Amino acid sequence: MADRYEHHAVESKWRDRWEADDLYHASDDDPRPKWYALTMFPYPSGDLHTGHWYAMAPPDVAARYRRMRGYNVMFPMGFDSFGLPAENAAIKRGVDPAEWTNANIERMRGQLRRMGAGFDWAREVVTSSPDYYKWTQWWFLQLYKRGLAYRAEAAANWCPGCQTVLANEQVVDGRCERSDDVVERRFLTQWFFRITAYAEELLKFEGIEWPERIRTMQTNWIGRSEGALLGFTVDVPGIDEKLRVFTTRPDTVYGATFMVVAPEHPLVDRITTPEQRAAVDEYVRATNRQTEIERLSTEREKTGVPTGAYAINPFNGARIPIWIADYVLVTYGTGAVMAVPAHDTRDFEFATRFGLPIVPVFDHPEIDVTKPLAAAFEHGTRMINSGQFDGTPDEEAFSAVVSFAEQHRIGERTVNYRLRDWLISRQRYWGAPIPMIHCERDGIVPVDEADLPVLLPEGVTFEPTGQSPLTQIPEWVNVTCPECGGPARRETDTMDTFMCSSWYQMRYADPHNPERPVSREAARKWLPVDQYTGGGEHAVMHLLYTRFFWKAARDMGVVEGDEPMLRLFNQGVILGPDGNRMSKSRGNVVAPDEQVDRWGADAFRCQLMFVGPWDQGGPYNPTGMAGIVRWLNRLWSLIVEEAPLADEPGSAAARELRRITHKTIRRATEDIEALRFNTMISRLMEHSTAMQRAREQGPVDRLAWQEATRTAVLLTAPLAPHITEELWERLGLPYSIHLHPWPEFDPELARDEEMELVVQVNGRVRDKILLSSDAGEEEAKAAALASPRIQEWLEGKDPKRVIVVPGKLVNVVL
RNA sequence: GCCGGGGUGGCGGAAUGGCAGACGCAGCGGACUUAAACUCCGCGGCCGAAAGGCAUGUGGGUUCGAAUCCCUCCCCCGGUACCA
Secondary structure, eight states, rough: OOOOOOOHHHHHHHHHHHHHHHHTTTTTTSSOEEEEEEEOOOOOOOOOHHHHHHHHHHHHHHHHHHHHHTTEOOOOOOOOOOOOHHHHHHHHOOOOHHHHHHHHHHHHHHHTTTTOOOOOOOGETTTTTTHHHHHHHHHHHHHHHTTTEEEEEEEEEETTTEEEEEEEGGGGGEEEEOOOOOEEEEEEEEEEEEEGGGHHHHHOOOOOOOOOOHHHHHHHHEEEEEEEEEEEESSSOOOOOOOOEEEEOOGGGGOOOEEEEEEOOHHHHHHOTTTTTTHHHHHHHHHHHHHHHHHTTTSOOOOOOEEEEEEEEEEETOOEEEEEOOOOOOTSTEEEEOOTTTTTTTHHHHHHTTTOOOOOOOOTTTTOOSSSSGOSSSOOSBBOGGGGGGGGGGGHHHHHHHHHHHHTTTTEEEEEESSSOOOOOEEOOSSOOEOOOOOOOOTEEEEGGOOOOOOSSSSOOOOOOSOOOOGGHHHHHEETTTTTOEEEEEEEEEEEEGGGGGGGHHTTTTTTTTSSOOHHHHHHHSSSEEEEEEEEGGGHHHHHHHHHHHHHHHHSSSSSOOSSEEEEEEEEEOOTTTTSSOOTTTTTOOHHHHHHHHHHHHHHHHHHHHOOOTTTTTEEHHHHHHHHHHHHHHHHHHSSOOEEEOOOTTTTHHHHHHHHHHHHHHHHHHHHHHHOOOHHHHHHHHHHHHHHHHTTTEEEEHHHHHHHHHHHHHTTTTTTTTHHHHHHHTTTTOSGOOOOOOHHHHOHHHSSSEEEEEEEEEEEEEEEEEETTTOOHHHHHHHHHOHHHHHHTTTOOOOOOEETTTTEEEEEEE
């Protein structure tokens, strides 16, 4: 029986050896240049699935490549372990969230180990461990000190299923991102982070290579609009404050024929006339009853009622009615608009429905501006119906009107953002407690840094009540005020778990530091992340929050530089063999543990990368595994079985083998640099096929064969770390292949001696001729025209033109 | 509606201005074998006997030459949406 490749024995042998040797530990003292490779850490659900492998194995390949390239590579792993599932398990099965979580982590560590990834486990972080969340709380206190954390009453997204509030980013189509329950709007006092303070800077993506898609999504989410705030006088006795509106088109102010405020707007109650009271109250109630989903439907016909009150246009003194309507959102701008039906389709729709006047304020050469159709154009040539501004050209209108407004103190130029501050309070147990104390005398008082962490109490019951389960533990809630020593209560809300993941990449640099979240030296040594990888679904959540957090940390002097992750790559979604998302109910789940048992981790890793481009994702192909297994077996036999050797370095066969070896180095290197693992594997397959052919036709030149075997094993090492380590040993080479330098290619050796020249007639291939590869343009042209097949096409005539693409083709134009 | 990605053999995909279908799966034929498995070799878009013609969602354009660049439209995936 020949020496066959037994993946079980080989993989466990080397996993044990690597662990015993701490092969993948990134030392702080290593003088080589650092490379920080990070892939998003998992939530410890208790089972590692194929999606995790798809997210982690390719980054491991890239990290291993960097290590072979001479970098001191840090590739850490941890667990994002706070969050709802643990608490739901507690409610359902009565288990302790901490125990449940820790058992899951234990199991997943074992599953991750089988991947054979070069994780630096000495740097592991677990966000629900007090050593970690102590610092999450510390960050909260720093943000509070700097005015970036504050408490406010606001319309919050309330998930009735989770019995907690959610951040805007966690509401998808009016539903809870986690539970899919329809989200309600509630006015509650909550903690916020002032992410809007960094809105402008978050729009810049300088010095980072992030996918266009993510940058666009973040840009749209932040939603910067330039415009003006204008103040309209409210023509109601006793109301002195102005009705302020944000508009991107102050130049249309003369066309404002009515005002619309959101039903929730604070002025509504005070300006409503007695005659309109009943109608307004009913409309406000109806709006509250509506779900976000109904309200967001754009197909719906516009609704609204007049308040009976009027506003005065500060530009022309026009007295115009104030309406309420739910198409105006209280959360955007000032929650009120000046309606210009001639130049805004929504206002136009509303005006048409309720018979309100439509006054165009821009002339347009092709449109009869006296007709309602005028709403179809946003701009025109010059201002009309606009008093002293009549005749002002379109391009100058905006600044003319705004300058006038600023001079007369009736308005000002401004920038408005769609981005809201980040609501971080959660009325749940399994999160980091917010380290604040409410004192009757001193108000809100931060916990002393020396008293961190504020530990989660044990023995809590978890029935959802709408209040944090922490409220049930009086001995935990009741404390003395750090300021006055009097009776006080702890804040019972916990933090959004996105807070934990906003800074975890910093902690990996210095995971055991008891004094600081990360020392200055460690931050300088390791940060920022050089290559970050993970799913694109985090575009406007984690990936935005972590940028905000980093900028705040920079301003605190904790880290240096403006961005936390220099390069970002979003992998696609790996689907089941049927092309659908893997799910138990569909029965299309591919379980990594089973694949590893059957084929080995190396084969499973390679198959995941071979099915297609990594950023595209796509269906997993289990039958295709045969091709990967054949390839690995072929590589095995090429190394393990003897080849007939001879010493004839100058032979054509030797030159040919070296040529394909060096070409493979070049192409495989290009591919792995660009994270194109599918084409990289196909290059390596071609190389092993060429080697096999060379051996069969043997004898093979000893040195050329040695170069080919070593190169094949080295280039495969990042992809299939176990089998290559074994083969490296069998080649008699010193442990470990994963610390060996990446092979260099020699352009001279890779160069073809002969080339196949394609000859086209009128752009269609008619012949192929062999030519020395250093043949010049003239030579190529002459050879092409001399070809008998081309002669036939020429029919004795001269060609009109001959185009020569050096090294590629000749095109004869007739 | 708007933004981003995509549409290529039976299947996954390759080729980003120069031989369409690399590499692999499945299939067919052959060698080895008592037989099977493994392994190896060969074939493989469509029409046609061949010459040749037709083929990269649709229709047009630019070019000596287009899967690739430009325009029109259709379909699929993801995101986002009354944002004033």
